[in-house]
Amino acid sequence: MKRIIPLFICLLIGFSMIIQFFIPHPTSLEFGSTIYKWVIVLIVFALVLAIGNLIRHHGTKIRRQKKDWPYSIVTLSSMIGMAIIGLFWGIQAESLFQKIYLNVFAPLSATMFALLAYYMASAAYRAFRARSLEATLLLAAAFIVMIGFMPFGQYIHPRFPAFAEWVMRVPNMASQRGILLGVAFGAIATALKIILGIERAWLGGKE
Amino acid sequence: MLAILPPTDLQAIDKPNDAGSSVNLSWKLSSDDSMIDGYVILRRLVSDTTYHEIGLTGRGVSFFEDEGTQDGQEYVYIVASVKNSRLFTSEPSNNATSYPQVFHTGRINVLLCIALFTAFLGYFVSQARTGKELFIRRIPGLAAVDEAVGRATEMGKPILYVPGLGDIDWTATIASMNILGEVAKKIALYDTPLIVPNRWSVTYTVSKEVVKEAFVTEGRPDKFKEDYVRYLTEAQFGFAAAVNGIMMRERPATNFFIGRFWAESLIIAETGAQTGAFQIAGSDSVLQLPFFVTACDYTLIGEELYAASAYLSREPLLLGSLTAQDYGKIIVLVILFGFTLFSFFNINLLALLEVQ
């Protein structure tokens, strides 16, 4: 019972989603969109559990005065504050909610994203060493593309930018395609095993 | 003013493989196509007498899709060349009726693929069930998992497992959950703490269940702590910021980054490398793999991610499916060479691969 019912639900939904792909009839489209609406509802219910976990994690930290506990107050109070503003005063454009989004959420997000420029430099410096044939090829390809796509590339050789583009368009594309094809088989096999109940880590592995 | 020739050979048919309410029109261009302003499409019900304009197209276009029909009603169309607001109309079309289809014939190749692959999978899994020995080649990143878990135990530090930033509808996330189960089983044998941060509420519920079940399977349900599996936030870079914080403050000895990743991949992998942690990454995100390769000790590339749960568990049924995957790839190679060869004998089979 405890395994059969969840497995059956999984099989049923998975199989219907496959079938649905092959039926253009409006009834099938409507079925797909209804399931999708249910999925959204389930996501929200799971979010209640998830936020509960977050509150408990930080709550425990504050109660036991663990290391860095004052920061947990920042997380909890800003979450509650933002949620209240959004729930009671609305989320339309020009609202306080959007103002906070634009001036707090957005710069934090953009700056985290911008850290990448620094990390690319330090990762390249540390890892791009000609230790083996593979590492040397990695290094060489990165070099060619970095130089070729920059204005100064043409001064090394007039055809250098074209060569860099060739590296992107031919060997790079070939390897990406090869990886994608392999990935597709792996993903399909994994999805099939889940639907057929062969892979069941979520139910606790072996029977 | 000279008379302009109208378009000819107007054909109307129900649009195939759709949900109804559409009729496809095609015609031969007017001989004066280069001089006209465009074409106007008009329609009437067979039971009606007057035509109504339903759309227009530019010159050189000989196709129109009428997306506003009522299923089951019969329509007649005419198309007119337009020049200086004067219409030169074609002969009326045949009567056409739109209706929805029950099977999408343009996708029959996908259906065949699924059927074939499921058959392969079924065959090799049942082979495995009979106890046939199955080989799997060494995958360095996975051979290192035991070492990674052992290292953390020795150092008395936690293990971090990031199950990717994709929600459950990314298959890589499902694969990551399977690997998490195997890793958690190894951890359950020791007293090493585990940290599994989640970006999505749904993956949070799944990974919690997976880790708990792994501890139960190994007979150590008491060792499982609620705090092992955490929810952080749905914001992509907020999640990355918080994972950075975990790596800096809780100092895990081993980091696993396994699943679907986007631009944040290098942010977390490079921070992990700076803390000196042993790192194993695995992803099917082609654009992020280079960053994992540069910043991590081991990287599972593409399909290796999907082979991992079979490799780690050595469960025959799962190994069987790996063999099926390999046969799938062999078929791909056969198609690739076969279609290329045929095309040089003027037999073009590419249309078989097209999906609508």
Add this chain to the structure above:
Amino acid sequence: MKWYEVISTIDRRIIYVLLTVLVILPFFTRVTIPQNIMPQTQRLFDFIESVPPNDKAVIMTFDYSPQTMPECHPMAKALLKHCFARNIPVIGVSFDPQGPGLAVDAITSVVDRINHYATSKEDSLVYGKDYVYLGWKSGRIAAMLDMGESIAGVFPRDYFGTSVDSFPLMQRIRNYKEVAIAIVLSAAAYPDDWIRYPQTRYGVNIGAGLTAVMAPKYYPFLQTGQIAGMMSGMKGAAEYEKLVLEHGYARELGTAETGMNSQSMIHILIIVFILLGNIGYFFSRRQK
């Protein structure tokens, strides 16, 4: 510690400080690294050059967000300068909800600058006559198709709430027939929809200004001519700025040129550090 050990174990913070300095420096100095012009940028420029003045309009879609602003914003400004200098009317629209704020910023800053130097009434740009911004519309595929029938039908009022019928420009430009080219400025796959729908249906020319990440996807479309020309990433924007300046359509280069200099600096920095690391690695291995 030997010299080769030093250069192969430089602290990352030194790299970070140098990198920050090199990004900021080009904002305050006038060192310019000469640019080559990629063919797709030249094609877009040539297309606009071929549009006769005071005739058909150019549609620009502002479909990028603050995050991709360093790449797309200078593209928009360079294009606006080019069109205005050649007396080609511009119609701005957005199908991405984050677009309008950036669109208004780009348009007003270019227009203010031109009008600042204008010596006569004919020289200055007039809203509603030389340019309009129609604002944001949801349901972009339906909207971009319907604009083939009537632009005013899709956007009855402009972004500022004025009825578009009152603009002389919009009385003249009714649909795609009076549009020379639609240029999509975007960080997403929006050109796909423009090619698939308005182009096949109405034969409208499509140009693009895309982020460096998106651009390679559209090389095949350039080859077939479905995209008339394209700026890719900050480099594309800097190239266009250079073309506009060289032809005397602008007084100075825009921000992409500065950004490009920062970018080149960082590339050189990374290359130098990779070389240092490898030299150090090579010598330390020889010692062993």
Add this chain to the structure above:
Amino acid sequence: MSTDPWIWIGAFLTLMIFSFLFKDNPFYKFGEHLFVGVANGYYIALYWHNSLKPNLFDPLSAGNYLYIIPLLLGLMYFTRFIPKISWLVRIPIGFMIGWGAGLAIPAHFQAEILRQLEGTVITPESFTNITAGIWSVIIMVGVVCTLVYFFFSREHKGILKPTSRLGIIFIMIGFGASFGYTVMARVSLLIGRIQFLLGPWLGLIR
């Protein structure tokens, strides 16, 4: 220098995150914890307005009782706190996993296998331009060798050894190229932040 307090907030938060590059510190900790809090508050409000209300409460109050099913499924998530029936939590999980898996199977066949194959097959038209023809041959060789690298159920011996080796060479060249190209795209994000600090905040550049 700006007089808008919002700009100042944005600037300070930007600097807080950048400070992490030096080392972990109280400013970054504050920025990080604020980020997590504000983001979660943001999504709570967003989910309420855009998901729960239109997809559950509105249809239920309009008398569409089909929506009792997701309501019940959703409530099952909470049975994990009741030991006796805690296994019921597997039902919504099975639903979600099944949905994700079912959706993925045709999509992968369509977008990845069939379409990529279509792009790789060589036809006589590939040789209308001789160099383009040679490139398409190289692409095909690269695809084949990369794919061979992923064979799991055979030892990489005999013919498989050189091909899979060539495969890994293609993979490494691809990774290097991809890395080099992305540097260009990401630096512009940093330039954007610097422009914000120097322009709207400090007013040093126009």
